[in-house]
Amino acid sequence: MLVMSNSSPERVPVASRPGSPGAGPALTAPRMSSPHGRRGWTANLFTAVVALGFGVTLGLSLTPVTRSSLAAPGGLETAAGQIAGLTGSYLLLVMLLLIARLPWLESLLGQDRLVRWHRRLGPWPIILLGSHAVLITVGYAAQASVGPWHEFDILLTSYPDVLMATVAFGLLVMAGVASFRAARSRMRYETWWVVHLYTYLAIALAFSHQLADGVSFVGHPLARLFWVVIWASTAGVVLVYRVGLPLWRTVYHRLRVVEVREEGPGIVSVICAGRHLERLPVAGGQFLQWRFLRSEMWWQAHPYSISAMPRPPFLRVTVKALGDFSESVATIPVGTRVAIEGPYGAVTAHSRGGDKVLLVAAGVxxxxxxxxxxxxxxxxxxxxxxxxxxxxxxxxxxxxxxxxQGRGGRLHVLVGSRHQVRLDSRLLAKLVPDLNKRDVYVCGPEGFTNRIVSAARRLGASPDRIHSESFAF
Ligand SMILES: Cc1cc2nc3c(=O)[nH]c(=O)nc-3n(C[C@H](O)[C@H](O)[C@H](O)COP(=O)(O)OP(=O)(O)OC[C@H]3O[C@@H](n4cnc5c(N)ncnc54)[C@H](O)[C@@H]3O)c2cc1C
Structure with a gap:
């Protein structure tokens, strides 16, 4: 076991190597006002706007419902089917917004939190839209005094765009099943991602039947306008932030690999050079989606955090070989063009609540x-x-x-197996006695991060001053 404190450097600092990100002065991200209070405020505002939209949608689905319509044969099922259909579609739209990569939302709430919300919401649209299909079929069948299978056949063949909506529902179910933990853990990330792309097709296919067949919209121009505006704005946001902005940044910064350097066993740094990097609004702690434009890799984008502040014209990421993509990063030839998406991530120097900080890191x-x-x-x-x-x-x-050393801080280095060095609350309290007065930043394997976060809480660190972002979505 090795425990070192305020240890001195043993190798030549990277800053003195030619062609490295140390060649020029490091940029620091522009000082933002602390997002501490803004984070809670943004989450509340976002929730309020979403809840308001949900209320309007619920109201729309109830407009065609009257006492006599409920009393008619199949009236109750039809009304419940309308409510389920519109609220399910609305929740689908919220799920899209959560992963639309809206920069202000990402930088305040963090991509991992937004993805977590997206996942939690996931089953609801599928349950509601499935119920919509069943309830509408049963309700219409009762109205027409025919069997539900016969009614289903009529809906598919005679109602505008219902066939497309049914295909869309099948695609949604496929994406939902692929997202179950058990299914996802057996699937390559790329397979899961392609299956997920079909959700966009599903949403596009289902949209027209909502306007063509929805009783809340037929003959109600204001309701139609509301629905078209919220869907068109969401589609616009997705196109701008998931497609347009990444394309623009890729073309504008024109990154190319200038060096791939080994940092340790199975870990390499990729140093890229590009234009106008002083204009890339990236903060320490943030990550980008990297797409290396060579024949076997261009179709996959992977998230990697910057491992040093940009030193124009250089930008560096450091990659640990875990699977097929990260293993092949070591073989990327110099000159390879790079497409980027981002920066994303809320765990930055600006998320701290005070001027005392503890940074805890393990592995990559x-x-x-x-x-x-x-x-x-x-x-x-x-x-x-x-x-x-x-x-x-x-x-x-x-x-x-x-x-x-340069800033008069303290560095503790703990080397040894987990049995030799147990980084628990006792050791943490000994090494950092004033931990409860600090912002605690943690990054490492999931188990390590969870243990440090729990230990920091036990030692009295305030939960909103503990910052960690998972390396796994
Ligand atoms: C926000 C964030 C920042 C990260 N920063 C770094 C970093 O600085 N350095 C580093 O070495 N690693 C980082 N990672 C982890 C890195 O992205 C994965 O190790 C890498 O994508 C694995 O891909 P693979 O094909 O080599 O391995 P695989 O065996 O295909 O995947 C290993 C695991 O990585 C995850 N993964 C795979 N592909 C992706 C993807 N495209 N997007 C998200 N997750 C994926 C999956 O959960 C999978 O179980 C980061 C991850 C996240 C989410």
Missing amino acids: GVTPMRAILEDLPAEVDVVVLLRAPRRENLIFHHEIAPLV
């Missing part, structure tokens, strides 16, 4: 911590805790040590 989780350290204003009192099973896994120690 050190990459965002390294960039946050560089991005923190000079007056911030910093303690850094690095954890690795073996000496050779301790990447960026030679960069972090001088950065910590």
Whole structure:
């Protein structure tokens, strides 16, 4: 076991190597007002707007419902089917917005939190839209005094766009099944992603039947207008932020790989050079989706955090070989063009609530911590805790040590197996006695991050001053 404190660098700092991101001065992200209060405020505003939209949608679905329509044969089922259909479609729209990569929402709430909300909401549209199909069929069948299968046949063949909507529902169910934890863990990420893309097709296919057949819309121009506006705006937001902005940033910054450098066992840094990087609004701790434009890789984008603040014209990410994509990163030839999407992520120097900070990192989780350290204003009192099973896994120690020393902070390095070094609340309290007065940033394997977060809570750190972003969606 090795425990070092305020350890000095052993290797030549990367800043002095030619062609490295250290060639010029590091940019720091423009100082933003602390999003601490703004985060809660934004979450509340977002929830309020979503709830208002839900209320209007519910109101729309109830407009055709009268006492006599409910009393008629199949009236109750038809009314329930209308409500289920419109509210299910509305929730689908909210799910789209949550993953539309709206920059202000992403930077305040964080992509992992938005994805978590998206996932939690996921089953509801499918349940509601499935109920819609069953209830409308049963309700209409009772009205027409025919059997439900016969009515289903009539709906498919005689009602405008119902066949398309049925195909759309099948696609939604497929995406939903693929998202179950059990199914997803057996599936390659890329397969899951392609299945998920069909959701967009499903939404497009289902839209026209809502306007053509929905009793809330037929002959109600204001209701139609509301529905068209909310769907068209969502489609616009998705197109602008998921397609337009990434394309623009890729063309504008024109990144190319200039060096691939080994940092440790199975870990390489990819250094890219590009134009106008001073205009890329990235903060330490944020990540981008990287697409390396070579024949076997161009079709996959993977998230990697910047491992140093940009030093125009250079930008660096550091990648651990885990699967097929990350393994092939080590073989990317110099000159390869790079497409980027982002930056994303809310765990940055700006999310802190005070001027005392603890950064805890294990394994490749050190990459965002390294960039946050560089991005923190000079007056911030910093303690850094690095954890690795073996000496050779301790990447960026030679960069972090001088950065910590330069600002008069404290660095603790813990090397050894989990049995040798148990980084629990006792050791944390010993190394960082004032932990409860600090913002705690954590990044590492999921189990490690969860343990540190729980230990920090036990030691009295305020939950809104604990910042961690998962490396897995
Ligand atoms: C916000 C964020 C920041 C990250 N930053 C870094 C970093 O700085 N350095 C680093 O080494 N790793 C980072 N990762 C992890 C990295 O993205 C994955 O290790 C990588 O995508 C694995 O891909 P693969 O094909 O090599 O492995 P696979 O074996 O295909 O996947 C391994 C696991 O990675 C996840 N994964 C795979 N592809 C993607 C994808 N396109 N998007 C999201 N998750 C995916 C899946 O959950 C999968 O179970 C980050 C992940 C996230 C979510």
